[in-house]
Amino acid sequence: MEWDGATLAISAAGCGALHLQPRVLGQGDWSVEFAESQHGGWTPSVTSASGGMFEGLVMEGQWSLEGESDAVLWRQGYQSWSWSGVTLPGDAVLDDDGVVAAGGDDDGTSVAFENDSSSWWVGLLGRDDGGSLLLGSQGALYTRFFVGIDGDDVQAVWGHSGSEIAVAANEAPTLDPLWVQLGSDALAMHEAYADAVADLVPPPNLDARAPTGWATWYQYYSEVTEEDVRTNLDALVDLQTDDSLASVEVFQIDDGWQVRWGDWWAGDDFPSGMESLATDIAAAGMTPGVWMAPFYMSTDSDTYAAHADWWVLDEAGDPIEFTNLGTGNYVILDVTHPDAADWLYDVIEGMVAQGYDYLKLDFLYAGAMEGTRQEDVTGIAAFHIGMEIMREAAGDAWILACGAPLLPSLGYANSFRTGADIAFEVSPDPAIDYYRWQARSTAARSWTHGRWWWMDPDQLIVRDPLTDAEIRGAVASLIVAGGTWMLGDDLTTLEDERLALSLDPQLTALLGQAVTPIDPLLWVSKIDPSPVIEEVLDDDEVPVEWELDDGTVVLLNLGLESVDTQGPGGLNLLTGETASAGIRTLEPGDGEVWQP
DSSP states (O other), X not given: OEEOSSOEEEEETTTEEEEEEEEEEEESOOEEEEEEOTTSOEEEEEEOSSOEEEXXXXXXXXXXXXXXXXXXXXXXXXXXXXXXXXXXXXXXXBOTTSOBOOOOOSSGGGGXXXXXXXEESEEEXXXXXXXXXXXXXXXXXXXXXXXXXXXXXXXXXXXXXXOOEEEOTTOOOOOOOEEEEEESOHHHHHHHHHHHHHHHSOOOOOOSOOOEEXXXXXXXXXXXXXXXXXXXXXXXXHHTTOTTSOOOOEEEEOTTSEEETTEEEEOTTOTTOHHHHHHHHHHTTSEEEEEEOTTEEETTSHHHHHOTTOBOBOXXXXXXXXXXXXXXXXXXXXXXXXXXXXXXXXXXXXXHHTTOOEEEEOOGGGGGOOOBOSSOOXXXXXXXXXXXXXXXXXTTOEEEEOSOBTGGGTTTOSEEEOSOOSSBTTBOSOOHHHHHHHHHHHXXXXXXXXXXXXXXOOOBOOOTTOOHHHHHHHHHHHHHHOSXXXXXXXXXTSOHHHHHHHTOHHHHTTTTSOEEESSGGGOBOOOOSSHHHHTTSOOOOXXXXXXXXXXXXXXEOOSXXXXXXXXXXXXXXXXXXXXXXXXXXXXXXXXXXXXX
């Protein structure tokens, strides 16, 4: 990689080449320089002799890759629920500044606007029979970052998503380094990028493996009651006496326990209170867990009514509102307001003090949304302020980041939700289409696992109407994620055979390993906004073969047709079958887990 004062260029024999020139968006006369950072990236410096308003930096130019196959885009969506995977780059839409429109970075419904010509935080263009080009931000401490593809042109963009930074004369806004690499192994390039980012922004200690557990959401949704909790807690206590089943380490109460978002105390359906439940969960030998959406506040809450100036505002000076699928209206907490920041700290610290050492923090993207705050900061800067408050208040408690922007969450989360929900209140039962959507996200984000955090692919649901084959596929899809193993069915009604498979200790013992999806660039999908749409437009492709560090091989067919693939032989842990190496026929939805 070289910077000659006007162009940032890289080339590699047998792979390809890239040449980028800078363009600054905003008010003022700007100059740009790049310097190689100590962590291997290239740090931009953008200055104006007279000062001005910085809105974004665009590095743009042409790319070329060796090879004959179609170039595909291994893209990342903005946050946990956003579509991530390998797709063919589509026709770019350029905005008024000539920048590829990225989309998907607004509220929770904006995942519908992810597109096939951009990638958030990091993106890779690659040919399966040739070279690959990766561009990524080496951290997201200061601005948003995305990669845009417009035919043979590429853009690397800092900011430009509603953020503005006032810059004094001869001063420079702080921007994150750019990481660029050419190579032939797309997965290894992502892993090298992840390591380089972690050198600059260290993750939490990952010595403790992601837990097994049970959570309320996918059986009871927001209608959960204390009786539901205690019924399943009693069932788990009984199950822990069965030596043939893996232990359950976390018992997590999800959305529905609270009065409302923002009034974080027990509602009428939890008469004993949350501290009493935490005490009983701990006494049963499990870690108490709880769900919260700390950056959002219901406009019906007592907290909202008591504080008129705690909210992030739009250009008209009104609180930015979000409607969560018609369940109510919510505003965003302004963590730069000192009193609001203190309130946030006290809420998190208070939940931990009640005994909850596993915190599922949801809808976190809200903390990064652009808007007017008490302090003049970008949305990304505000996100870090809020996350630092909660990380400090949580102490040693485990944080699962959910609905969270991918790269900015590094450093705060012990585990990270890497895909969308596995079922919905409007479609409450499991479907193999949902697991297909999930496994495509798992493959797309597998390189973060064990480097930035442990992956959380969402819960395992194995009740009807899934067939036996589809249950094996669902279980296999959690194994290839390698992280959190959280059950989501009513334990008092689940069939014994399905429960035994869900808590098979041979399977849970596989967790915590690095998992490699084989030939990731071959599995090309089309973007859709949610797993529900995948039921109608079944166009996601999932790698069939995955390899674990210990030599275990997982075969997975979550498609609609039978698949023939080479099996490694050995023992299939899902069925007890032994077989020699040879062709295996996987029926739709099925999975196999082979140990040599």
